[in-house]
Amino acid sequence: MATATAFDVTAIRADFPILGTTVHGKPLVYLDNAATTQKPRQVLQVLADYYESSNANVHRGVHYLSGRASDLFDLARDRIARFIGAADSKEVVFTRNATEGINLVAQSWGRANVAAGDEVLISAMEHHSNIVPWQLLCAEKGASLRVIPMSDAGELDLEAFGRLLGPRTKIVAVTALSNVLGTVNPLADMIQAAHAAGAVVLVDGAQAAYHLPVHVQALDCDFFVLTGHKLYGPTGIGVLYGKAARLEAMPPWQGGGDMISSVTFERSTWNVLPYKFEAGTPNISGAIGLGAAVDYVTSVGMERIQAYEQELLAYGTEALRTVPGLVLVGTAARKASILSFVMDGIHPHDLGTIVDREGVAIRTGHHCAQPVMDRLGIPATARASLAMYNTREEIDALVSALHTARKVFG
């Protein structure tokens, strides 16, 4: 590739064993990264090493292995804290995924801070996981859920956002990056405006974490969630970042071992951060694996990944526009490498099946964002989401498979 950054995609691909496999006799072209990313050898090896040489429960034993597992676990937290720009590792709470992080905030912070008549503000492009937890909270408290509208291109209406922000707005929960439209939202400005109105801000970083450099302190968000499996890490591990002062003030969410400092039948007292929010044995290998994934991404360089993906996005956008009858869904000025589209006369589900036979994995459906579909007046889209290991040749393979679909449908 003739770019100034000389991004060596061939070397990166060699780190991902699954990319060398075939599907229906064709080389796998994996373009469903918004659903989950593949895992590099560096992560797979760390998982195997952990179970082969370090497995023990954490923070509980005086024996050698327990100390070793605890060290690895703590080290992973430190790496992730540095990766997202947190001030302190204690602000990084391990969860199962992004969804659990949002539920934790809705249940712990939300129940303590949202009352009847208050408002929770989300956006028109949220994933179901950043809608439903707030609906549950609002229903319980008699609060109302308000929605920042968006344009047909998939850009949030910031004027409307300004009008919606008011003294009753307790929290703004918004995605950094739309999983359907690829839109990158102007978070810094939005967070500033929300804070000026006295609202707390939660950022859904599930998609952003693998496409963009993230710095939670620079953003000044109160909460930020991400999910490990979309960041080249294992499933079952995610992160909730919260400003220390916010987390300190919140009641625990789940009770159990590890989250307490003392227990009697009369009363229990809570452990310090982040353990207060980590009841029970955590996903130790998952956390260590995510630490390794973060190291991997850092070694490649998030800025370089972003620059490369932007090239892919530009190439993919042009390439898809050459396909007769194809309409791109999500054409915001600031986008990450997510290409949603519909094709005249061919339902996305049929497209998915046809391109799959060519080895091309794309997602079809509503992408857990039914309100986005309703807003745009379409039942579903096909979506190609590109990660650091994808190539122009793979985009060409998608385009060729779409031509096949056109042929099948006549």
Add this chain to the structure above:
Amino acid sequence: MSSLTDLYQEVILDHNRRPRNFRVIDPATATQQGYNPLCGDRLTLYLTVADGRITDAAFQGSGCAISKASASLMTEAIKGRTVDEARALFDQFHQMITSPPDSPLPEMGKLAVLSGVRDFPTRVKCAGLAWHTLKAAVSDQPDGPVTTE
């Protein structure tokens, strides 16, 4: 490996492009909604049933080629049949699309064009949506919209 043309046979593509009985029956003796939450396919099935016999069947909705063609072919197949015959046809159809690849197929007449679905496990629900909706429509215990999940 079965090929795409086994799944997307000309008859299916034709019923997708020009679905038969794609209209509302008003008033209908039975109206039933069906929904596939995985892909967002929705349909409403309308039946006119007199003396235990389906005298008219029609549908509306949006969905992929497989689900639309399946609904279209189904309305053709059940018109004129008794409710009991329609239920039996459901069982046969269900068996056809869920039987293991290469096992013998039941005699299904025109509906056999959908047998290719059994080689595409992710698409079985698309073909089944209209039929599950039919089953609910003629059930003795009506129970809200059906979903394939």
